[in-house]
Amino acid sequence: MIIAVLFNSDDPKYDGYYGPPIRDMIFGSSVLQMSGRHMQVRYGDVLIHSHAETQIEYRQLAEQTYFHSDWSLLKAKRLRATYLKQTIWAWVIQNVTHEIAKKLDAALSSDASYLGLHSVDYAHPPHLLLYRKSMIHYCRILGTSCMLPYTMGEEEDKDECEAESLLDAGFEKVGWEDRGARDTILDDFDTLEHFQKMRDIRTIFALTLPGDGYAAEELVMLLHDQHPELFNMLSLIAGAISSASNQDDIAEVRRLISCYVEQLADMLNLPRWTSQDTQRISTEKFRDRVSAYIDQSIVLLVNGSYRTTLRLTDTDRLLEHIDAILQDADREASTSRIFFYLAKISVALLQPGVCSSYGSYSAFSERIYKFSIECLRDPKPPSV
Numbered sequence: 001m002i003i004a005v006l007f008n009s010d011d012p013k014y015d016g017y018y019g020p021p022i023r024d025m026i027f028g029s030s031v032l033q034m035s036g037r038h039m040q041v042r043y044g045d046v047l048i049h050s051h052a053e054t055q056i057e058y059r060q061l062a063e064q065t066y067f068h069s070d071w072s073l074l075k076a077k078r079l080r081a082t083y084l085k086q087t088i089w090a091w092v093i094q095n096v097t098h099e100i101a102k103k104l105d106a107a108l109s110s111d112a113s114y115l116g117l118h119s120v121d122y123a124h125p126p127h128l129l130l131y132r133k134s135m136i137h138y139c140r141i142l143g144t145s146c147m148l149p150y151t152m153g154e155e156e157d158k159d160e161c162e163a164e165s166l167l168d169a170g171f172e173k174v175g176w177e178d179r180g181a182r183d184t185i186l187d188d189f190d191t192l193e194h195f196q197k198m199r200d201i202r203t204i205f206a207l208t209l210p211g212d213g214y215a216a217e218e219l220v221m222l223l224h225d226q227h228p229e230l231f232n233m234l235s236l237i238a239g240a241i242s243s244a245s246n247q248d249d250i251a252e253v254r255r256l257i258s259c260y261v262e263q264l265a266d267m268l269n270l271p272r273w274t275s276q277d278t279q280r281i282s283t284e285k286f287r288d289r290v291s292a293y294i295d296q297s298i299v300l301l302v303n304g305s306y307r308t309t310l311r312l313t314d315t316d317r318l319l320e321h322i323d324a325i326l327q328d329a330d331r332e333a334s335t336s337r338i339f340f341y342l343a344k345i346s347v348a349l350l351q352p353g354v355c356s357s358y359g360s361y362s363a364f365s366e367r368i369y370k371f372s373i374e375c376l377r378d379p380k381p382p383s384v
Contacts, residue, residue: 001071001217002094002120003101004131006079009045010086011113018089019043020165022113026091027169029107031100036143038218039095040225044135046088051129058084065126071098072118073105079115091138092120092131095221097214122195133190137183144172149179182225189228197235198224204238205343219343222350233260234342260342264349 005026009018026032032039048065052058062083066074082088101117108114122128140147146166150157155176163174183190198220205216223231237260240253 001096001098001101001213002092002122002131003096003117004120005091005093005104005108005117006046006066006074006115007089008078008082008086008113008115009089010082013113018113022089022091023165024169025108025111026104027166027171029104030170031104031107032093032141033144033170035097035100037095037097037100037141038221039093039141040221041094041138041141042092042132042135043090043138046090046130047134048088048130050134055084061126064124065130066118068124068126069118069120071101072116073101074116074118075114076116082115088115090131090135092135095214095218121199123192123199125192128192128195132195137179139166140177144170146171146174147177148174149177151179151182151184189224194224194228198231201231201235201238216343219346219350223346226350230260230263230346233263234346237342257342264346 007018007022009022011018014021046065048058048061052061062080066079067076079088105117120127120131122132137149139149148159148163148166155178158176163176166174202213202216202220205219206213220231223234233256237253237256240249240256244250244253
């Protein structure tokens with residue numbers, strides 16, 4: 001799940017300087033690092049004042065933001081006492097289990113500025129506005145390793161001081177990742193409609209993947225963060241499966257599944273075309289290329305601290321899933337069964353350290369092209 005961890009940034013002890021002390025408090029607990037889980041963090045002030053013109057609107061938006069959740073460990077009385085008086089600072093952490101959230105809450109509860117935590121749903125408009133669009137991506141946590149971002153190749157924007165602070169906070173290794181066009185004006189995958197689709201797909205995945213929905217949350221996070229175009233294809237497949245009522249509909253589902261497998265091959269840099277001619281590679285050739293990719297890319301640990309979900313013992317089973325997809329797509333097999341296999345191979349192959357294509361700009365290429373053309377045609381700032 002996604003959680004928002006809330007703090008009163010106007011607590012006197014901070015004296016206006018609260019970001020780094022709160023960071024050190026959270027990481028000093030070691031709860032996130034020791035979980036060994038792949039998580040992403042956004043942070044920032046909860047800008048309710050900026051979106052409410054009256055005191056009544058403020059209170060209504062605050063209630064819709066903080067108390068609209070499926071699960072929470074909020075200190076409600078303390079939180080409501082800040083309304084209209086103090087600013088809330090939030091860490092929004094994605095891909096957290098309930099156990100991790102409870103441990104973090106226990107570690108922070110003795111601090112006077114801590115206001116509790118609650119689950120977040122980006123398909124809920126106030127959460128999307130205040131916890132996603134109004135906050136910046138801070139870091140990616142991979143166990144005791146941490147990745148800090150820079151945007152669209154701007155390596156000079158790397159914050160080396162922040163990297164040193166994270167090492168002091170207990171991380172064994174701090175690296176950097178190019179976030180590409182994510183969270184920029186070129187990102188078209190940050191809409192309410194898109195996150196509503198994510199919620200629906202997460203629900204479907206939760207029925208097929210193990211782990212009380214946690215594996216489904218991780219897969220949706222991986223797809224949205226790395227390859228949102230793949231996510232869109234899965235969404236089309238899910239919709240086609242739910243509405244299939246005849247053989248033509250089933251044939252369309254299988255066509256979409258084949259397209260998804262081909263796109264996944266592209267993401268993994270597995271060419272669909274032979275070098276000798278322009279014919280699509282055979283099923284056996286595709287399987288061989290996936291097998292070779294796994295042999296070259298599979299890792300047990302990333303940077304010595306993060307355990308992926310793909311283990312050597314999983315390789316044969318993974319290839320069996322791929323066989324099932326490729327074969328069942330041409331037979332009278334259950335489309336829901338094929339969808340199950342798609343989820344299985346996707347969550348395995350798109351893991352950090354397994355998938356070598358993270359940081360691709362492909363999902364944003366059309367928007368980047370359009371933006372560039374507008375810049376060339378009109379010296380004024382282009383519309384977005």
